Amino acid sequence: MHRRNWFEQALFSAMTAGFTLNEMAQPKLIAQDARNSSLDSGKLRITNIKTVLTQPSSSRLIVVKVETNEPELYGLGCATFTQRARTVETAVNEYLKPFLIGKDPTRIEDTWQSSFVSSYWRNGPVLNNALSGVDMALWDILGKRAGLPLYELLGGKCRDAVDTYRHASGSSFAEVTESVNKFMSEGYRHVRVQAAVPGLVTYGARASGDVRSDLPENNRPDIWEPRPYVQMIPQLFEHLRQELGDQVELLHDVHERIPPILAMQLVKDLEPFHPFFVEDPFSPEDVGYFRHLRAQTTTPIAMGELFNNPNEFIDLIKDRLIDFIRVHLSQIGGLTPASKLASFCEYFAVRTAWHGPGDVSPVGHAANIHLDITTPNFGIQEAREFSTAEQDVFPGCPELKNGYYWLSDRPGLGIELDEQLAKRFPITDEPPFSLQWGNLRRADGSSTKP
Numbered sequence: 296m297h298r299r300n301w302f303e304q305a306l307f308s309a310m311t312a313g314f315t316l317n318e319m320a321q322p323k324l325i326a327q328d329a330r331n332s333s334l335d336s337g338k339l340r341i342t343n344i345k346t347v348l349t350q351p352s353s354s355r356l357i358v359v360k361v362e363t364n365e366p367e368l369y370g371l372g373c374a375t376f377t378q379r380a381r382t383v384e385t386a387v388n389e390y391l392k393p394f395l396i397g398k399d400p401t402r403i404e405d406t407w408q409s410s411f412v413s414s415y416w417r418n419g420p421v422l423n424n425a426l427s428g429v430d431m432a433l434w435d436i437l438g439k440r441a442g443l444p445l446y447e448l449l450g451g452k453c454r455d456a457v458d459t460y461r462h463a464s465g466s467s468f469a470e471v472t473e474s475v476n477k478f479m480s481e482g483y484r485h486v487r488v489q490a491a492v493p494g495l496v497t498y499g500a501r502a503s504g505d506v507r508s509d510l511p512e513n514n515r516p517d518i519w520e521p522r523p524y525v526q527m528i529p530q531l532f533e534h535l536r537q538e539l540g541d542q543v544e545l546l547h548d549v550h551e552r553i554p555p556i557l558a559m560q561l562v563k564d565l566e567p568f569h570p571f572f573v574e575d576p577f578s579p580e581d582v583g584y585f586r587h588l589r590a591q592t593t594t595p596i597a598m599g600e601l602f603n604n605p606n607e608f609i610d611l612i613k614d615r616l617i618d619f620i621r622v623h624l625s626q627i628g629g630l631t632p633a634s635k636l637a638s639f640c641e642y643f644a645v646r647t648a649w650h651g652p653g654d655v656s657p658v659g660h661a662a663n664i665h666l667d668i669t670t671p672n673f674g675i676q677e678a679r680e681f682s683t684a685e686q687d688v689f690p691g692c693p694e695l696k697n698g699y700y701w702l703s704d705r706p707g708l709g710i711e712l713d714e715q716l717a718k719r720f721p722i723t724d725e726p727p728f729s730l731q732w733g734n735l736r737r738a739d740g741s742s743t744k745p
């Protein structure tokens with residue numbers, strides 16, 4: 296029967312039976328009420344969401360706490376966008392919280408999907424970090440409720456511990472060598488190496504006397520020139536291979552701050568020294584160069600700490616143009632999208648190397664490690680020591696031993712937050728912190744990518 300004819304016939308039958316159009320809509324309303332009343336029948340609910348901003352070490356950390364109507368049952372998630380902490384705080388408190396209060400915290404996927412589109416405009420670092428804070432907290436709640444560590448809910452361990460790398464930086468080749476030797480003596484097998492370029496500020500290592508003293512203190516640009524850097528880094532690798540041999544795995548982060556053609560030359564020049572990977576050779580705006588780079592060198596490539604949107608990495612993965620995905624879990628929206636990304640990478644032999652520097656909270660590191668330990672195509676995890684203050688504020692920080700991260704069997708993420716102690720480490724809001732990235736300049740005074 297034609298659809299309209301069917302409707303007209305039903306309408307005619309109803310009206311001749313004495314129903315009004317308004318009454319015909321009632322069954323739908325009743326179904327809606329039934330759904331609402333089942334939601335209000337004493338099941339688990341989100342009762343409060345709050346942000347905790349704290350700075351027990353150098354980075355401003357943002358942690359989201361999701362509370363439920365079950366006594367003592369709550370979750371923690373990392374929402375750390377350290378450069379714009381107050382905007383994430385607002386996104387959680389003013390927008391996500393009223394949207395999610397009263398909802399079922401066990402509906403993790405549905406919460407992610409509906410929250411993601413709740414602003415209509417989406418995929419940016421502020422909203423993604425806010426969403427990550429909630430998402431990780433819901434996974435934490437699920438684990439605590441089940442009495443199981445999160446890794447069991449993610450499919451169980453693929454390995455006993457998580458292999459890591461640390462950062463060796465120095466103002467000279469000798470300092471870098473000494474730092475690598477120190478990490479190797481502690482059991483590390485992978486070390487990222489960065490060295491200062493004389494007279495310039497360099498990512499990961501700062502040369503002395505590299506700020507312009509003729510400008511006000513809070514407005515001094517750091518001077519950066521790409522050519523001396525791309526000439527020096529192959530010399531650093533040659534030096535390290537001569538001093539350290541071939542056993543230690545060496546990594547390097549270009550930090551996407553040089554023109555693509557120079558990055559291609561640099562990655563080719565490093566090939567004889569067999570880096571474990573070279574990270575972020577291009578900026579996210581220049582991903583079209585990866586196809587050309589792949590044709591030029593077999594040096595393994597890691598990419599992605601600035602990625603926000605799946606469309607930034609899907610083609611790089613499916614076309615096998617990178618070897619490691621480097622995204623920052625909270626930057627793409629938390630554990631839910633990162634777990635899918637890891638599985639997507641598996642089909643293309645791309646390994647994971649989640650971002651794990653100081654501006655990932657201990658809660659975020661715990662999320663990284665739960666995912667690492669359950670991911671068959673895990674590659675390596677960027678690691679850091681947690682300061683004594685961080686360990687006090689976040690009881691249950693992951694442990695580093697012999698170059699591996701180890702997880703406890705505590706339920707959920709296995710990490711706690713001492714909110715009272717966190718208040719003793721308030722975040723710093725004033726410059727120069729917020730000016731750091733935007734003040735990077737070429738020698739002629741022009742702005743350049745950080």
Ligand code: MG
Pocket residue numbers: 548550574575600
């Ligand atoms: Mg990096």
